[in-house]
Amino acid sequence: xxxxxxxxxxxxSRHILxxxxxxxxxxxxxxxxxxxxxxxxLGAPVSLYLAAAxxxxxxxxxxxxxxxxxxxxxxxxxxxxVGVPKVKSAEEKIKAINPDVKVxxxxxxxxxxxxxxxxxxxxxxxxxxxNFPVKFLINDACVMAGKPFSHGGILxxxxxxxxxxxxxxxxxxxxxxxPPVGAxxxxxxxxxxxxxxxxxxxxxxxxxLKYFTGIGELLTNxxxxxxxxxxxxxxxxxxxxxxxxxxxxxxxxxHLIDYEQATCDLKNH
Amino acid sequence: xxxxxxxxxAQEVNLPLNVSELxxxxxxxxxxxxxxxxxxxxxxxxxxENIQLKEGDKVDFLYFMGGGTxxxx
Numbered sequence: 001x002x003x004x005x006x007x008x009x010x011x012x013s014r015h016i017l018x019x020x021x022x023x024x025x026x027x028x029x030x031x032x033x034x035x036x037x038x039x040x041x042l043g044a045p046v047s048l049y050l051a052a053a054x055x056x057x058x059x060x061x062x063x064x065x066x067x068x069x070x071x072x073x074x075x076x077x078x079x080x081x082v083g084v085p086k087v088k089s090a091e092e093k094i095k096a097i098n099p100d101v102k103v104x105x106x107x108x109x110x111x112x113x114x115x116x117x118x119x120x121x122x123x124x125x126x127x128x129x130x131n132f133p134v135k136f137l138i139n140d141a142c143v144m145a146g147k148p149f150s151h152g153g154i155l156x157x158x159x160x161x162x163x164x165x166x167x168x169x170x171x172x173x174x175x176x177x178x179p180p181v182g183a184x185x186x187x188x189x190x191x192x193x194x195x196x197x198x199x200x201x202x203x204x205x206x207x208x209l210k211y212f213t214g215i216g217e218l219l220t221n222x223x224x225x226x227x228x229x230x231x232x233x234x235x236x237x238x239x240x241x242x243x244x245x246x247x248x249x250x251x252x253x254x255h256l257i258d259y260e261q262a263t264c265d266l267k268n269h
Numbered sequence: 270x271x272x273x274x275x276x277x278x279a280q281e282v283n284l285p286l287n288v289s290e291l292x293x294x295x296x297x298x299x300x301x302x303x304x305x306x307x308x309x310x311x312x313x314x315x316x317x318e319n320i321q322l323k324e325g326d327k328v329d330f331l332y333f334m335g336g337g338t339x340x341x342x
Contacts, residue, residue: 130335153334160334173311175304179333183301223331234277236329237309
C-alpha cells in the first residue's frame with residue numbers, strides 16, 4: 001500500500017481527478033516497473049512523462065553519451081550534458097522532476113546476452129531504440145518472457161507505434177525480419193523533425209499508463225501511423241500471424257539473435 | 270479499371286496487377302523497406318509477384334521505421 005501524503009495527493013491531483021484513474025489507478029502507476037530501451041528521441045519524452053506520472057521504477061538502457069546532434073529532439077538531455085552518458089543525464093532529469101521515482105540505469109547495449117535478464121525485472125517495456133536489430137531483439141525477448149511492450153519508430157515526418165500484449169500481434173507478425181543491412185540508406189538521406197519524436201513518444205507513454213491503469217483500448221493488433229506533414233493519423237489493423245517465427249503456433253526462433261547493424265555516423269555527413 | 274485501396278486511399282488501377290507491380294506503380298523506392306498486407310493479411314515477400322489484386326482489395330504498405338536515422342521510401 002502506498003501512503004498518499006498530502007504532497008502526493010497534490011502532485012498527482014490531475015490524475016486522481018480523472019474518474020478512470022483515481023487513487024487506485026495512481027497507486028497502480030506508482031507500483032509499476034517500466035523499462036525504457038534507448039534514452040534518445042523516443043525514450044526522452046517517454047521517460048519525462050512516466051517520471052511526471054509517478055511510475056514507481058523506471059529502468060533505462062543506453063550505451064551512448066549525449067552528442068550535440070541529439071539535442072534537436074532528445075529533450076531529456078541539455079546542452080550541459082554533451083559527453084555525459086545518456087542514462088546518467090536521463091536519471092538526473094527524472095529525479096529532478098519526481099524524486100519518488102526509482103531509476104535503474106544500464107549503461108550498456110541491449111543484446112542477446114543481457115536482454116532477458118534485464119527485461120524480466122520489469123512489467124512493461126518501451127522500445128525507444130533507433131535500429132532494427134534491437135527492435136527485433138526487444139520483440140523476441142518480450143515474446144519469450146511474456147512481457148508487454150510498446151513499439152515506436154519515427155522517420156522524417158512520420159511515426160508508427162503499436163502495443164504488444166502476449167497473444168496479440170508482435171513486430172515479427174508485421175515485419176517478418178530486419179531489412180537487409182545494405183538496404184538501409186545512410187543518415188544523409190534521412191533525418192527527422194524533432195517534434196515527431198515527442199508526438200510518438202508521448203503516445204508510447206500514454207499507452208504505458210493505459211496498460212497499468214486498464215483504461216480504454218490499447219494499440220494492440222493495430223499499427224498507428226501518422227504523417228505530420230498532413231497530420232493524418234491512421235490505424236492499420238494487423239493480425240497475430242500463426243506462421244510468425246517467434247509468436248506463431250510453431251515458433252522457429254528459440255534463442256535471441258544479434259542481427260548485424262547498419263552503422264550510421266552523422267559526423268561523416 | 271478497378272478500384273483498390275492503398276494505405277486507405279482509393280486508387281484506380283488496370284488489372285491484371287500483382288503486388289510487386291503495385292509497389293512499382295506507387296514509386297516505393299526501396300521495396301525491401303516495406304512490409305505488405307493485402308486485405309489485412311500479411312503477404313510474404315516471395316509471393317508478391319503471384320498475388321493478383323482484384324476490385325476492392327485493401328493493400329497496406331507498412332514501412333520500416335527506426336529512430337530517425339534512416340530509410341527512404
